[in-house]
Amino acid sequence: xPGARSYHHGDLRRAVLDAxxxxxxxxxxxxxxxxxLARRAGVSHAAPAHHFTDKAGVLTALAVEGHxxxxxxxxDVLDAGPAQLQELGVRYVRFALQHPAHFEVMFRPDLHRRDxxxxxxxxxRTGGLLRAGVAAVPADRRGQDTELATIAAWSLAHGFASLxxxxxxxxxxxxRPPEEVFRAAAELLxxxxx
Amino acid sequence: xPGARSYHHGDLRRAVLDAxxxxxxxxxxxxxxxxxLARRAGVSHAAPAHHFTDKAGVLTALAVEGHxxxxxxxxDVLDAGPAQLQELGVRYVRFALQHPAHFEVMFRPDLHRRDxxxxxxxxxRTGGLLRAGVAAVPADRRGQDTELATIAAWSLAHGFASLxxxxxxxxxxxxRPPEEVFRAAAELLxxxxx
DNA sequence: CCCGCGATCTTGGCATCGACTAGTTGGTGC
DNA sequence: GCACCAACTAGTCGATGCCAAGATCGCGGG
Numbered sequence: 001x002p003g004a005r006s007y008h009h010g011d012l013r014r015a016v017l018d019a020x021x022x023x024x025x026x027x028x029x030x031x032x033x034x035x036x037l038a039r040r041a042g043v044s045h046a047a048p049a050h051h052f053t054d055k056a057g058v059l060t061a062l063a064v065e066g067h068x069x070x071x072x073x074x075x076d077v078l079d080a081g082p083a084q085l086q087e088l089g090v091r092y093v094r095f096a097l098q099h100p101a102h103f104e105v106m107f108r109p110d111l112h113r114r115d116x117x118x119x120x121x122x123x124x125r126t127g128g129l130l131r132a133g134v135a136a137v138p139a140d141r142r143g144q145d146t147e148l149a150t151i152a153a154w155s156l157a158h159g160f161a162s163l164x165x166x167x168x169x170x171x172x173x174x175x176r177p178p179e180e181v182f183r184a185a186a187e188l189l190x191x192x193x194x
Numbered sequence: 195x196p197g198a199r200s201y202h203h204g205d206l207r208r209a210v211l212d213a214x215x216x217x218x219x220x221x222x223x224x225x226x227x228x229x230x231l232a233r234r235a236g237v238s239h240a241a242p243a244h245h246f247t248d249k250a251g252v253l254t255a256l257a258v259e260g261h262x263x264x265x266x267x268x269x270d271v272l273d274a275g276p277a278q279l280q281e282l283g284v285r286y287v288r289f290a291l292q293h294p295a296h297f298e299v300m301f302r303p304d305l306h307r308r309d310x311x312x313x314x315x316x317x318x319r320t321g322g323l324l325r326a327g328v329a330a331v332p333a334d335r336r337g338q339d340t341e342l343a344t345i346a347a348w349s350l351a352h353g354f355a356s357l358x359x360x361x362x363x364x365x366x367x368x369x370r371p372p373e374e375v376f377r378a379a380a381e382l383l384x385x386x387x388x
Numbered sequence: 389c390c391c392g393c394g395a396t397c398t399t400g401g402c403a404t405c406g407a408c409t410a411g412t413t414g415g416t417g418c
Numbered sequence: 419g420c421a422c423c424a425a426c427t428a429g430t431c432g433a434t435g436c437c438a439a440g441a442t443c444g445c446g447g448g
Contacts, residue, residue: 008396008443028304030224035434044398046436051396054436107360110222114361127365143382147366152350152379154363159353160345166301167308169348171321172341185346188337189383203425229405238427240407245425249406 013051015041017065020058024101029059029111059105060112060119066102067122070095074129083136086186089157093182096161103161130154141190156189157182207245209235211259214252218295223253223305253299254306254313260296261316264289268323277330280380283351287376290355297355324348335384350383351376 009015019040023032034055035045052058073091077084096103105111112119134142134150142149163169164178173181203209213234217226228249229239246252267285271278290297299305306313328336328344336343357363358372367375 047397148378151366152382155353156350158357159349163352172345184342189346241426
């Protein structure tokens with residue numbers, strides 16, 4: 001168990017990622033600086049590059065990690081019980097609000113390496129889980145076209161999460177908590193009509 | 195009509211904004227540089243600051259312009275005829291795809307000055323037009339809660355536009371053009387059920 | 389035991405950027 | 419024709435991303 005004083009850091013990779021999450025969460029990805037991450041981790045300014053190559057590498061790693069976290073949340077829901085599309089959406093929104101830095105980077109292709117094999121694999125996994133969740137919904141509630149229903153569900157959750165994060169829905173939502181509002185909106189659109 | 199050679203540029207403000215739109219569209223807002231914008235406009239590296247104060251000023255101006263363009267598109271639809279919520283959504287998506295640079299900046303509060311009075315006014319206008327569009331839909335198609343229906347409609351359109359822009363829907367949508375897919379998704383969620 | 393070798397980290401340097409300051413140009417109103 | 423002010427230029431500073439070269443550590447083979 002190394003102290004913080006050895007020449008080798010021990011787990012610089014994780015330290016840099018955690019620092020990046022902190023910076024992005026509080027100041028946005030625009031003010032992310034490799035040198036600042038190095039300072040926060042207590043290493044020299046070029047050390048992070050040995051783990052991530054460059055700035056885009058850090059953000060790509062964050063995007064991959066984000067997809068893993070989101071995929072795990074999806075898997076939770078799908079394993080737990082019968083198809084609950086709404087619950088999948090709630091998890092999506094919750095993930096976006098609890099892990100804003102990851103969410104931010106995941107959907108900004110200009111920030112990361114979109115052709116990274118690990119990233120593509122992680123995207124593949126979450127996309128597949130989402131599709132599976134939609135496919136498991138009875139067709140009389142989501143229409144015949146599974147792809148279209150997936151697009152609709154994903155768009156609703158993604159749009160809600162993005163707008164909420166950007167503080168665009170505050171006036172419309174009143175003081176209700178985000179998950180409750182989202183549940184109501186999803187019920188309005190996907191639930192049966194009277 | 196001044197040639198390009200005078201000491202005074204003539205309309206540097208517009209030239210900088212146009213250059214910014216070009217850069218953001220092709221390379222993303224991350225690689226935007228005031229000095230590059232100045233070079234593209236053929237002026238010295240500090241000239242743009244006299245019109246926009248700093249980088250955030252350029253992006254704030256772009257966000258305002260984006261809200262104006264979107265608001266005009268909304269007003270078109272609302273003036274034209276009876277309430278057509280779907281058409282409002284189609285315009286939203288079309289705007290996002292035709293003016294990606296504006297759209298990008300509008301919903302990234304970390305890039306601009308979110309407390310700018312002009313920006314707040316422009317946001318107010320588009321938000322009001324959207325709410326009006328939703329309110330004009332018969333309540334039996336959108337439920338009783340106007341705010342909730344606005345959130346749902348906005349989320350759907352915003353999420354669809356964002357995901358499409360990020361190239362996340364390509365596999366799901368096949369080769370169908372975006373507006374057609376969006377119309378189908380909106381019909382699925384907001385239209386009557388059989 | 390120690391030696392060498394790769395992984396990890398440091399140091400130094402270069403081009404570029406954002407922002408600040410001071411100075412220059414030229415049109416407009418008086 | 420003159421004074422003033424907005425528009426623009428020129429020079430500078432600290433910080434950044436990335437590259438190259440060197441230092442340190444730790445692990446396994448002899």
